[in-house]
Amino acid sequence: MINSFFERISRRNVILTFLLLLNMLIVICFLYLLFLVFPHLMDIFILIIRIISPFIIAAFIAYLLHPLVDFLHRYSIPRTIAILLIYFFFFGGLAWLFYHFTPIIVKQLQDLNENLPAMINSYQVIIQEFYIKTAFLPETFHDKMDEWFLDIENSLTESIRGIFNHMNKWFDFFFILAVIPVLVFYFLKDIEKIQKRALRLFPSKFQKPMRGLASNIDRDLGNYIRGQFIVCFILGLLSYLLLDYFNLNYPLVLGSIIGLTNFIPYFGPILGAIPVVLVAFTTSIKMVGISLIIIITLQIIEGNILSPYIVGKSVHLHPVYIILSLFIGIEVAGLIGLLVAVPLLTIFRVVVRFFFFSNRWQND
Secondary structure (H helix, E strand, O other): OHHHHHHOOOHHHHHHHHHHHHHHHHHHHHHHHHHHHOOHHHHHHHHHHHHHHHHHHHHHHHHHHHHHHHHHHHOOOOHHHHHHHHHHHHHHHHHHHHHHHHHHHHHHHHHHHHHHHHHHHHHHHHHHHHHHHOOOOOHHHHHHHHHHHHHHHHHHHHHHHHHHHOHHHHHHHHHHHHHHHHHHHHHHHOHHHHHHHHHOOOOHHHHHHHHHHHHHHHHHHHHHHHHHHHHHHHHHHHHHHHHHHOOOOOHHHHHHHHHHHOOOOOOHHHHHHHHHHHHHHOOOHHHHHHHHHHHHHHHHHHHHHHHHHHHOOOOOOOHHHHHHHHHHHHHHHHHHHHHHHHHHHHHHHHHHHHHHHOHHHHHO
16 A cells, blocks of 8 residues: 555655745745845735725636626626626625625624723723632732733724724725726636736646646635535525524624624634624623524534535545644734635645646646
């Protein structure tokens, strides 16, 4: 069995994979040292990211919508008409959601900001009762609890107020919103030309293997990302409807948080549940129980119905690898690292498997 394993790995593929990983490590270390030696380069890097962010977002949306355009194109619908149809439903739906729900979210955030002192007072009452019941514990334990709750309070206050302090940047946001649909149209219209020109960056003998590698990445990662977006949207919608039905405060904000955080495997549901439980605590213990039942029910639906049928098994990764990648992601890039950890791990696995085991690469 061991011999057959090593027979599948050619010396050439092992060397190429090692060189690929070594080059990636060298580039990462070089960029890290460069930012340490020249801190002002980080400002330039952030400026470049802000400039190209509309193109990145548009390319990502075009990547998500491309299979739908191809699906319509197979039924003899001209590509331009197919793109316009997808535009009508996708951007029209987004515009409808934005028009109807943005004022509600802003209003709920304003209410949350105004009621934050009252919520903090109610938590202080709960904390005092907790201190009385745990008077037998060492005083250092209570001191640590005070520091922990103070950090949470400061973080919540800064986060909520930060949203309103950055309202002056909404012009940039609306400018990006206006540009993205135009970019998406041209990306979808000329996606085949873009793919061909991207392949020309590689020597001719590597173009066929690279096309196969891109196909493998799209197969493993594309369906996962598209399916996960659908699952997160459904969970966010169900969360909003259930929280609103049981009259929990700020249902749209909390439902949006649950939907967004569910994109993070394993830890996402916990992160999404925390603000729901914190808000429920300010109402009643009964509401805490109801909110927990809602969250658990949603996770059962997601784990047994939505993910198996919508996402499927697009990403065949062991949970240990996923959890490890999440820890690395949060250490390196915080929340953004959590969001991109699994997609990057999937790409890395596809690349390694392609170089090690792909007969097409070996033959070419």
